[in-house]
Amino acid sequence: MTPLPAAPATVPVRGGAGRVPFGFHPVPPAATMNDRLSSRARAIRRSEVRDLLRHAGRPGMVSLAGGLPAAELFDVEGVRAAALAALDDAPAAALQYGMTEGQPALREAIAARLQARSIAATPQALVVTTGSQQGLDLVARALLDEGDVVVVERPSYLAALQAFGLAGPAWRSIGVDGDGGRVEDLDAACAGVRPKLVYVVPNFANPTGACMSLERRRALVRWAAAHRVVVLEDDPYGELRTRGTPLPSLAAIAAEVPGASEWIGHASTLSKTVAPGLRVGWLLLPAWLREAVVLLKQACDLHTSSFAQEVASRYLASGRLEARLDLVRTEYARRRDALAGALDEGFGARLEVRVPDGGMFLWARFTDRTDARALLPLALERGTMFVPGDAFFVDATGTADAAVRASLRLNFSAATPDRLREGVRRLVDAHRTLRGRTAVAAR
């Protein structure tokens, strides 16, 4: 055997069975193995939300931390009927390999839903993905080399930061206010660079719940066309509006702005409307980007579960979704109002709450400068949990800024009004304890 020069080799191996031509480095195995990982694997950022969720299963826990839709509102009967229809009518379509782009019937059903929202989507322009999360990863892989510039909202969806972060990009960001991402700040954010990707969640953003105003949407689409920069619109929550008038999607506005359709991508999912367990999402992309994404997806997982896709397309064809969405929206509004009411009652002016018109999250900020990270362990002890706001910031602006450190994201979709109120009671108790300690420390 020829020794491999790059291998660490100084001490003899113990108890080697078989022929072992050279020895090994005396450093601890973990350190040795770490150098075997790719640079992106070594740099990857854990999702704090998913780590937190390990606590969510504790008996009695009221989790305001996750982003789970209400399981008790899933249309199990409808999905059951769709599964039977898929296996009875065309078992080979459900069980055999399929096209990387997605099952034709599902792409047609999704295109029809998008068209109903004034988005000029054809089935051919869609790629079915394993949840919208895979859409984010595929777009990132198609566009980004290390050091390329990505613009996100500040704060932004954590798992998007994770997916884009794998490329090792240079981050830029725009702030968010009550009218969504501050599109007017894009030029300042991009001074001196041309981004590869701008990522926004215009409807009921995670974590802020904010909706981007129509004026900003139009400005963003014009900006994308003018600068020839891909803007990816992630829209998981658009169908969860509980009040007010729906605003057109960037993908709809793009049809009115010459050249814009080459630069606007749209990602969404059935996770918040039908069921996340299906893992069925989609990308609507201009042809030049879609081709790259399809080739990448082929190498990533060949295609998304045909079984899940056939069940999803039959569920959409059943016409049951609209009534179900009405139910979900009504219940989520009730839960949002219960949470907002309890927060107001429990905290009063000490907590500023932004109550959204839809989606699944409330964004709140302590006006008494309570540090959300310091509050979290006390909340966990008392059986409730939330995500500290600074987790959603891509850069140090999060941890450095006291206003950010005082913010938190609260989910209202996964618990009943009574449980939400109980969670807030525990949170109020945790806050009181923390303030007491702080007051003592300050003496």
Add this chain to the structure above:
Amino acid sequence: MTPLPAAPATVPVRGGAGRVPFGFHPVPPAATMNDRLSSRARAIRRSEVRDLLRHAGRPGMVSLAGGLPAAELFDVEGVRAAALAALDDAPAAALQYGMTEGQPALREAIAARLQARSIAATPQALVVTTGSQQGLDLVARALLDEGDVVVVERPSYLAALQAFGLAGPAWRSIGVDGDGGRVEDLDAACAGVRPKLVYVVPNFANPTGACMSLERRRALVRWAAAHRVVVLEDDPYGELRTRGTPLPSLAAIAAEVPGASEWIGHASTLSKTVAPGLRVGWLLLPAWLREAVVLLKQACDLHTSSFAQEVASRYLASGRLEARLDLVRTEYARRRDALAGALDEGFGARLEVRVPDGGMFLWARFTDRTDARALLPLALERGTMFVPGDAFFVDATGTADAAVRASLRLNFSAATPDRLREGVRRLVDAHRTLRGRTAVAAR
């Protein structure tokens, strides 16, 4: 608006709606957009097999090209019962978000199956993937930076080359003979470098159908431990053995070689045993690598369809798979023999055929130096298709070597014996026509 300096800007935009601060490059859009893609997206290699499969749907086509299992042998009734059980017993588990690592019940069922094959697998050591293809992509992303060395068999599984190729690795390869990959050539192949990854398909390899001998398996596991190099064993076909004695998996042998379990990864799937449409595969990995893979998977798609996983675990629990596999093996043996017999009858000594003991593919080589790529269009005209052998080579050894150019892969799982014989008749006709032309040209 501040102009973004990296944007190509020379001619004014036509018909711009809204404020357009600077013009655009006069090159065709496709070329402009190409520079927006990542280097890996620009370099990606299309799967020739999947491109070929576009022809597979033509009326009357007898495809020997794909790698599809026989859809008529899917246990539709069993999957149907499993789907109902999943939705009736625990709908939230099937429809809600799940753990990135995979559904607990499925990991237990897979671990039990692996243990029955003497692989010391625990549920905790498994990661459920969206088909084994995603396992290959995740391992590649966890290990490979650009320029890292990957060793593959020559020829090798095309979609593995695609997945690893996304990292832009330096390829090395070992040849394959009747006893599988030539492990004894590893040191020569790796002269001067320490690979990050060695990839093998020890059972009924795609495309050659070859099985790696026990001696080589042991040598490979010792080599991995000695050199501290990850060896990924991909085993989609191991349960499709139709004759002879099963050989232990590398993952089983690793338990007997000190240190080896840190370096042997094992990937497999339900695609060839239950149904590919579920897209349920798995990785069995040492902890240091598994942790990186789980974090990557979280960013890639959060998790594999919980619905498909719950259906799969209930199907495995039903105990129906063994009887079904007996049926599949019997039928695949019949099809393999039908194809081998027809080839022998049609081509005689002009085609050397390697008849495997299982799996889904025959590997063959024309002894009259027929060029398989030249034959393919004539075969397509006559209503049959195959994959030219040189498609499976990672480097130019494929296209440069006349013996490789004379080789082809033939699938026998997807067509009935009668259809296989008809396919061979068409292939013989195509071959006769090509040889006639060649003879004329040679005059």
